[in-house]
Amino acid sequence: MIQLNELPINKEYVKRKSTSFNFFHRRQQKVGPGALVGRYSLEDEIGRGGTGVVYRARDLRLERLVALKINYQEVGARSPGWGRLLREARLASALSHPSICTIYDVGEDGGLAYIAMEYIAGIRLSGLLVPAGLPNGLVNHFGRLISNAIAYAHEHGIIHGDIKPANAIATGSGQPKILDFGLAKHLSSIHADTAFSPSSSTDSGCAIGTFPYMAPEVLRGKRRGIWSDIWSLGVLLYELATGKLPFRGSTAFELATMIMISDPIPASREMPPVLREVICRCLRKEPHLRYHRAQEIAEELSRDSLPSLTACWREYTSSLGSC
Numbered sequence: 001m002i003q004l005n006e007l008p009i010n011k012e013y014v015k016r017k018s019t020s021f022n023f024f025h026r027r028q029q030k031v032g033p034g035a036l037v038g039r040y041s042l043e044d045e046i047g048r049g050g051t052g053v054v055y056r057a058r059d060l061r062l063e064r065l066v067a068l069k070i071n072y073q074e075v076g077a078r079s080p081g082w083g084r085l086l087r088e089a090r091l092a093s094a095l096s097h098p099s100i101c102t103i104y105d106v107g108e109d110g111g112l113a114y115i116a117m118e119y120i121a122g123i124r125l126s127g128l129l130v131p132a133g134l135p136n137g138l139v140n141h142f143g144r145l146i147s148n149a150i151a152y153a154h155e156h157g158i159i160h161g162d163i164k165p166a167n168a169i170a171t172g173s174g175q176p177k178i179l180d181f182g183l184a185k186h187l188s189s190i191h192a193d194t195a196f197s198p199s200s201s202t203d204s205g206c207a208i209g210t211f212p213y214m215a216p217e218v219l220r221g222k223r224r225g226i227w228s229d230i231w232s233l234g235v236l237l238y239e240l241a242t243g244k245l246p247f248r249g250s251t252a253f254e255l256a257t258m259i260m261i262s263d264p265i266p267a268s269r270e271m272p273p274v275l276r277e278v279i280c281r282c283l284r285k286e287p288h289l290r291y292h293r294a295q296e297i298a299e300e301l302s303r304d305s306l307p308s309l310t311a312c313w314r315e316y317t318s319s320l321g322s323c
């Protein structure tokens with residue numbers, strides 16, 4: 001609900017707040033640049049995903065830029081949409097890591113549910129994919145930093161559940177930041193002795209995630225866990241290195257079949273042996289044969305000695321400039 005008793009910070013805020021109040025009560029779905037949602041003034045749309053639209057916005061109270069993710073669906077305080085967004089915000093806000101987007105706030109205004117978070121200026125890793133693949137050094141750095149961040153999430157009992165290049169942004173200095181904990185879940189219900197066993201089915205028996213990045217056992221409706229995040233990390237690494245997915249199909253059925261029974265399509269380019277081995281092990285069909293901890297991926301990748309991330313990133317971005 002709009003909190004009319006919120007203390008406005010200036011006259012402009014008061015004016016826009018009351019405009020917003022009328023606006024959302026007249027046409028609740030209409031949001032766009034210039035609209036006010038909670039205490040956030042929307043600027044430009046910066047992204048869209050399966051669940052919401054994301055705006056760069058200004059926090060009028062703290063006077064700083066944020067990214068505001070607004071659920072597509074209008075929500076009531078007790079609706080499933082609100083519950084999902086609240087869960088996403090609670091899980092992600094439990095994490096504080098340089099490679100994970102920081103959550104600031106979650107709220108609801110006139111039927112619109114939103115998450116306010118760190119605004120990350122940069123480019124999605126999916127936007128960096130090229131048919132020839134990224135330079136090996138950059139793949140290695142991204143892989144290491146993302147695996148470290150996922151390991152940190154796992155240590156805090158959270159699995160991401162939707163690791164893919166579209167859910168990570170590289171900042172201007174090349175630092176990757178993971179976003180979108182919309183499909184994350186807490187592992188607290190898993191006992192230590194079953195922590196690496198996906199044998200039980202999900203509550204719904206439904207596969208959850210983004211199809212090309214989903215592990216074979218998840219496609220079969222089994223529980224997600226550390227093992228399924230490790231699989232998705234393998235798909236992400238393969239895609240960064242080759243510009244293509246390791247399993248392909250012209251229909252969803254064909255793709256699912258390839259993921260469940262086929263070996264990854266041999267990479268069309270030379271990869272350093274360490275990277276190749278890491279990808280292979282992440283993409284083992286049997287979950288217990290994959291790495292058991294994301295940290296092991298980072299450790300394996302560190303066996304390749306490389307110039308710094310800054311140097312790799314600078315070289316890569318300047319090569320783009322000279323194309």
Ligand SMILES: Nc1ncnc2c1ncn2[C@@H]1O[C@H](COP(=O)(O)OP(=O)(O)O)[C@@H](O)[C@H]1O
Pocket residue numbers: 046047048049050051052053054067069101117118119120121124166167169179180181182
């Ligand atoms: N904090 C952020 N800073 C900058 N851009 C963001 C931020 N969060 C999301 N985006 C952009 O919005 C897109 C969709 O956000 P995401 O959280 O993945 O939504 P969904 O859950 O609907 O997939 C992202 O791929 C990214 O381009």
Ligand SMILES: [Mg+2]
Pocket residue numbers: 049050166167180
């Ligand atoms: Mg997303």
